[in-house]
Amino acid sequence: MAVRTVVIPAAGMGTRFLPATRVTPKELLPIYDTPAIQFVIDEATAAGIERVIIVTSRSKPSIEAYASSASTAKVAVCVVYQDSPLGLGHAISCARNAVGHEPFAVMLPDEIMGDSSLMKSLIALYDRTGTSSIGLKKVPASEVSSYGNVRTVEMLSDGATELISKSVSKPVSENLVSISQVIEKPKLSEAVSDIVIIGRYVLAPSVFDHLATIKPSLNGEFQLTDALALLANENQLVGIVSDITRYDTGTPMGLLRAVIEIALGRKDIGPQLQTWLENKFRN
Numbered sequence: 362m363a364v365r366t367v368v369i370p371a372a373g374m375g376t377r378f379l380p381a382t383r384v385t386p387k388e389l390l391p392i393y394d395t396p397a398i399q400f401v402i403d404e405a406t407a408a409g410i411e412r413v414i415i416v417t418s419r420s421k422p423s424i425e426a427y428a429s430s431a432s433t434a435k436v437a438v439c440v441v442y443q444d445s446p447l448g449l450g451h452a453i454s455c456a457r458n459a460v461g462h463e464p465f466a467v468m469l470p471d472e473i474m475g476d477s478s479l480m481k482s483l484i485a486l487y488d489r490t491g492t493s494s495i496g497l498k499k500v501p502a503s504e505v506s507s508y509g510n511v512r513t514v515e516m517l518s519d520g521a522t523e524l525i526s527k528s529v530s531k532p533v534s535e536n537l538v539s540i541s542q543v544i545e546k547p548k549l550s551e552a553v554s555d556i557v558i559i560g561r562y563v564l565a566p567s568v569f570d571h572l573a574t575i576k577p578s579l580n581g582e583f584q585l586t587d588a589l590a591l592l593a594n595e596n597q598l599v600g601i602v603s604d605i606t607r608y609d610t611g612t613p614m615g616l617l618r619a620v621i622e623i624a625l626g627r628k629d630i631g632p633q634l635q636t637w638l639e640n641k642f643r644n
């Protein structure tokens with residue numbers, strides 16, 4: 362079945378962005394003139410997604426207000442609620458009824474990608490293999506502890522690659538991996554590789570059954586990574602190691618960088634901003 366739905370978890374309190382997030386959810390903070398979450402909705406739509414389910418909290422009514430104005434001819438946007446902050450795995454399971462029994466994408470709105478190529482590739486990989494497919498990235502060893510970390514077994518070489526987006530810059534066979542182990546935010550000494558999970562996933566509906574069986578783990582939360590680990594145990598998890606441009610907007614500094622870099626890349630304001638920055642730092 363085609364992947365037509367994305368779940369965007371957006372129930373967090375955004376405490377790193379206080380006082381901005383006292384009344385404005387972090388997902389609605391602007392990247393110049395566009396709320397961060399709109400970039401994720403646009404990336405999903407460009408990858409062929411038709412249905413966006415935002416998981417939010419009742420204490421963030423403006424997310425629902427934004428969602429109600431965000432549907433277009435191409436995409437329908439709705440919200441479901443996560444009533445207690447019990448972790449990413451719990452947030453995804455709150456969307457179970459809305460998703461129904463079909464594969465779906467998950468896109469974390471704290472990460473803005475330079476384009477939709479990774480999502481397109483993950484959807485193509487799922488279509489070809491019927492196996493849950495996640496976005497991965499190589500990082501310096503010192504950064505592994507901030508992410509879900511994977512052990513990869515082998516490059517896929519069964520021709521699954523042909524339908525995968527041409528936009529993955531290295532030969533695709535070098536980027537496709539099957540995953541044998543997944544561990545959430547390991548200590549440096551416990552890391553199983555230098556490859557980590559970035560916030561793009563295409564998941565088989567069976568992940569909801571796994572989410573229903575996991576127990577709270579790191580930080581007392583239900584971790585999506587623990588459900589992915591169960592898929593990996595069953596040989597049902599593959600990934601694409603990507604070097605896509607990625608802005609981490611989960612911290613104020615990351616958000617500021619995203620604003621500047623994305624604005625610099627825009628035709629309407631980029632040149633003006635560049636001139637201003639050059640003048641400012643001339644001496």
Ligand code: G1P
Pocket residue numbers: 449469472507508509510545546557558559560584585586
């Ligand atoms: C979440 C996931 C983690 C993943 C990361 C990507 O962590 O739990 O596995 O690597 O997103 O950004 P968070 O950053 O929400 O703590």
